[in-house]
Structures are given as structure tokens and as C-alpha cells.
Amino acid sequence: MEITTIDPFLKYFDNVRERTMRVARCIPPDKIDWSYAAGKFTLGDLLRHIAVTDRYMFAENVQHHDGRYTSHGTELAADYDSVIELIERLHAESLAIFATLTDEDLKRKCKTPGAAQIQTAKWLRAMVEHEVHHRGQIYLYLGCFGVPTPPLYGLTSEQVRAGSHGE
Numbered sequence: 554m555e556i557t558t559i560d561p562f563l564k565y566f567d568n569v570r571e572r573t574m575r576v577a578r579c580i581p582p583d584k585i586d587w588s589y590a591a592g593k594f595t596l597g598d599l600l601r602h603i604a605v606t607d608r609y610m611f612a613e614n615v616q617h618h619d620g621r622y623t624s625h626g627t628e629l630a631a632d633y634d635s636v637i638e639l640i641e642r643l644h645a646e647s648l649a650i651f652a653t654l655t656d657e658d659l660k661r662k663c664k665t666p667g668a669a670q671i672q673t674a675k676w677l678r679a680m681v682e683h684e685v686h687h688r689g690q691i692y693l694y695l696g697c698f699g700v701p702t703p704p705l706y707g708l709t710s711e712q713v714r715a716g717s718h719g720e
Contacts, residue, residue, distance in 0.1 A: 554678055556674035566680075569684060570644050576703060577637065580691070581700065582632070585597040596694055597627065601625040603684050605622050607684070612651065659674040
């Protein structure tokens with residue numbers, strides 16, 4: 554995906570987030586603090602991490618600021634409803650920042666937390682890949698509980714294998 558202008562990217566990113574939120578809304582509220590092992594991301598950590606990384610790392614870096622991501626912990630949002638509110642609020646803030654980027658800004662380089670220089674458009678693409686990676690973890694966690702999850706693009710893998718057309 555080549556990002557040459559910001560408006561189509563904003564729509565794309567918003568659609569990616571909506572797919573993430575569809576699976577996030579499947580999380581049983583009493584499982585928000587569940588993880589498969591001590592010291593690993595909980596479901597809440599995954600959502601908080603997506604939110605704060607987008608807002609306090611990617612959105613700061615494209616403005617040529619140092620990242621401000623310091624935590625994805627429960628002090629940011631402890632319960633299910635608070636976590637959902639946090640990810641929605643920080644997404645709106647991130648979108649507002651990204652909306653200010655011009656075509657020229659997208660071509661310029663920004664600095665990553667590792668001090669690498671990368672074209673801003675490529676940094677935004679990496680942000681989407683980061684989210685999709687963590688969304689996959691949420692799907693996996695929910696599968697451990699047997700929680701039904703929404704198909705990504707309309708059909709489940711079972712429906713595709715059965716030759717269904719969603720009818």
C-alpha cells in the first residue's frame with residue numbers, strides 16, 4: 554500500500570480500527586485482565602497498547618516529536634468500558650493529528666523510537682501492520698475461551714471452505 558495523500562489513508566485506517574473494535578466488543582468484560590501467562594499482554598493490555606502506541610508514538614513521531622508512550626497499564630483504563638472508551642478517544646485524537654498531514658509531509662522522513670529515519674507514509678503503514686498483529690492476538694485469546702468472533706470480511710473460514718457465498 555502506497556500512501557500518497559492522507560484522506561484515503563484516514564478512511565482506510567478508520568476501517569481497520571472498526572474491524573479491531575468488532576473483535577474487541579466480543580471480549581467478555583470479566584476477561585479483560587486475562588492473559589495466557591504471567592507477564593504477558595492481557596486483553597486489556599492489547600487494546601490499551603494499540604491505543605497508546607497509535608496516539609503517543611506514531612502520531613507524535615509523524616509530527617517530529619519524541620514519543621510519549623510510557624505505559625499500557627490499568628492506570629490508563631482499568632475495566633472493560635474504560636478500555637473501550639480509551640481506544641475510541643485516542644483513535645479520534647490520532648485521526649485528527651494525521652488529518653493535518655500534507656502530501657509533502659507524507660514524503661518527508663520522521664524519526665522512530667529507535668532513532669531510525671523512515672518516510673512518514675511508511676511509518677503510517679507500519680502502524681496499521683502493528684494494529685493488525687495485535688488484533689490477531691485478540692482473536693487467538695478469544696478462541697481460547699470459545700468466544701465466537703466476527704469474520705474479518707464477511708465470511709468465516711468455515712463458510713469459505715464449504716463454498717458458501719454468505720447466503
